[in-house]
């Protein structure tokens with residue numbers, strides 16, 4: 001056999017065996033990823049000056065200390081492709097280049113995230129990764145990227161499993177461990193196929209900064225917090241350590257009332273959702289900051305058992321959400337869905353709660369639990385006495401039950 005044919009054969013065999021061994025990077029998202037993303041607040045208006053400012057604020061405002069790690073630049077950072085097909089950033093907006101920006105983000109003790117799309121173009125009309133997946137993965141590895149959000153615009157005729165598998169394999173071949181965030185909006189039920197491909201997958205379309213209902217953008221609508229919550233009720237068994245349902249990024253600090261922001265954040269924690277802030281960290285109010293950095297509430301989201309909570313019961317506009325936690329603990333969140341204040345009264349001893357996913361049971365007769373208000377950071381006694389409260393419209397009372 002001629003040397004050239006032998007080389008081609010060897011190269012094909014290497015590629016083939018690499019493809020066979022390709023897998024997602026394990027161990028990167030054992031709890032739901034936490035970070036910040038530019039899209040909800042800034043849309044296409046991204047540049048390195050703003051991103052550096054966000055990195056400073058993220059490191060200095062208590063966000064990093066509370067667990068927010070990934071700083072993700074969403075759509076519109078792109079410039080174009082060079083004559084060999086390699087992607088480069090918009091030089092006016094990112095004059096120092098992505099490697100330098102990644103180094104700055106890393107120097108703050110944070111991780112660097114970026115955005116691309118499985119289609120020929122991103123949703124914002126910039127070059128997508130289709131046909132350039134391996135080149136893009138190589139470039140991201142060179143830039144020190146730690147997290148890739150991968151969108152689903154302009155994908156007519158593409159098979160979602162194939163498209164996301166190709167990028168997973170490309171990332172694997174590039175060799176740099178990267179969290180792979182699948183952003184396919186739940187169109188082809190990724191919770192059924194993405195567990196071995198990505199670390200998180202969007203379950204719905206885009207979030208809007210409203211509590212209920214949706215916001216029309218002509219050809220499509222973005223969705224309020226409760227609209228998203230209502231959309232995917234039966235997929236919680238698919239979420240867990242390393243593979244999370246993602247109901248989209250946070251709108252905390254982007255215009256809802258403080259009560260609504262608190263309810264939104266609490267529900268995301270009850271659902272073990274990725275916590276990706278989407279507000280301007282450089283100018284956030286002390287209320288927003290206190291909300292985003294409440295480590296007692298975050299601990300519910302980040303609980304190592306990784307069980308997505310659920311709505312246990314709903315009565316007279318008060319919803320009761322429950323989430324089993326490691327050990328024998330539970331989180332319970334009472335939500336006032338109505339637009340008027342409402343009383344809460346819940347007699348623990350009148351309920352035996354059995355979760356069919358974790359097979360855990362809450363039974364106050366079998367042992368007492370202490371009750372701690374996670375927002376007020378106050379102990380409220382034990383499950384021996386009913387809990388009572390009055391909730392403002394769209395507000396929550398969120399407690400942790402700890403077995404005595």
Ligand code: GLA
Nearest residue numbers: 039074075123124151183206
């Ligand atoms: C889609 C995604 C959003 C955002 C935009 C960017 O709509 O779902 O989260 O990334 O694209 O164009």
